Amino acid sequence: MKMKALSKNTRSNLITYGMVVTAYVVMEILLKAGMVSSLLRGLLVPLCMYVILAVSLNLVVGISGELSLGHAGFMCVGAFSSALFSLCMKEAVPAGALRFFLAILIGAAAGALFGFLIGVPVLRLRGDYLAIVTLAFGEIIKNVVNIIFLGRDVNGFHISIEDAFSLNMEPGGEVLINGPQGITGTPQDSSFFIGIVLILITLFVVINMVNSRTGRAIMAIRDNRIAAESVGINVTKYKLLAFTVSASLAGVAGVLYAHNLSTLAAQPKNFGYNMSIMILVFVVLGGIGNIRGSIIAAVVLTLLPEMLRSLNDYRMLMYAVVLIATMIFTSSPGGQAFRERYSLKALIGRKNQEKEA
């Protein structure tokens, strides 16, 4: 019984890893065969980014049971800190791979730092405070980034919150962050392969964490906070840990994003409220607490609007219909009964029965 349970859990995780690797191999073959449209090719790195974001948010929403509405904010922090690093180190570290590796670490650290700073005061409270604070954080960080001007010349760094001229730089100085125009000239180190590797690392961290003493404590707190305290589990510590790890992984997604574009600017479109909500939609639709579901939902919901492009104006209408249909199918009693009756397992079971008869 014990061995069976263990292997069942491990098997499920292996399927998740296998799914990602298979998707990568299939995609690579299609790319080699030239069967991928340029549109889809351009979507590959963002897809990886969305998957990382969805999986990391699931750690907060599904496993820890808290609501975070500012995941794009952590992504923004990771994106800007790592892009700045890469830009500064372009000459100092010419090796792209090493520089990108360091950039990822910096993005992860920046995300973790902000996650920690926000979590310390907020996670002590009960209720929906985290949702409110993270929502504000996402909006604030986006606006703060938009007014920062940072330059570098022979004298070192200059910072201003007015415009590029007030940096008072010596001739020959370069503007690194140009306010609303953001960071230009980030080396484009992201690739589909690195994106997949980062997804696998994210999965490794999240899945292993969930299936360990730490994950047990986090889920115990989610299920019953008072009981968790009564058996000696430090509630704030474990909530903070889950939130920080999640923010850090969102920072990694930001690194991937920043190094995929030549210009990085904080706009409502990429780091705004809508982005955070979209990530939440991936998590909810994929199933709260279901890691594999998050991956599938992120991929499907990113590809769907592109696939429906031929419908023009009806595109977003169809998107909404798909969302509603999925929710009915997965959550309503009728939908669940339907799924049970026509699931793969049930069909196979019925066939076996027929054979026996």
Next chain:
Amino acid sequence: MALLEVKELGISFGGLRAVDDFHLTIEEGQLYGLIGPNGAGKTTVFNLLTGVYKPTDGYILLDGENITGKKTIEINQHGIARTFQNIRLFGDLTVRDNVKAGLHNHYKYSALTGILRLPKYYKVEKEMDERAMELLKVFDLDKEADYKASNLPYGKQRKLEIARALATDPKLLLLDEPAAGMNPNETQELMNTIRFVRDEFHMTILLIEHDMKLVSGICEQLTVLNFGQILTEGETSVVLNDPKVITAYLGE
């Protein structure tokens, strides 16, 4: 020296004096009962003992150590574990994981060890599994180890809660109405279980209960609370025949 010594314990919620001048002495290995009509303040006493509420007066000594006003998790680490009147299990976790959550502070490895799956992870998890199964066997729950806790029948959920509390390796076990909602057969079985826990684990147990058959069957000493104050205390048979107690329960 007594295992638990409580003196002059009191708490006010605004103008309401929920518990006043409460005292309690429990010797090691005793099975002690706390009874009283509804609203007498029994669960409040439990919440004071486990740090859910901070007492406004008095002090609590556990094994000679002052634990007054400490946090719930600190008190648990000092050696008090409890169950709840309305069952509080980790519903989405398996039965085994509920007990393993109780073992949290006794089998440790860092979060990083868990993520990187270092050898220590496998070693400690194996020890935890063995210990959890041992405890589940005691409560005859080993066959349900992989069930979701919320899918267990009511009586077994009560048992699982006790198993989880015992997993924290307490010196004193507090049971809040363990027989609530049980039929006579289940209550009888529960009585045997509680006695077994006391003898097998050398546990000291303080329990709140309304079921007088259970109380008279297993408790050695009783304290009766009424309106937040001690009505009487002493040997079970003496207390239960006290006219004051009968009046408190049934009225004049």
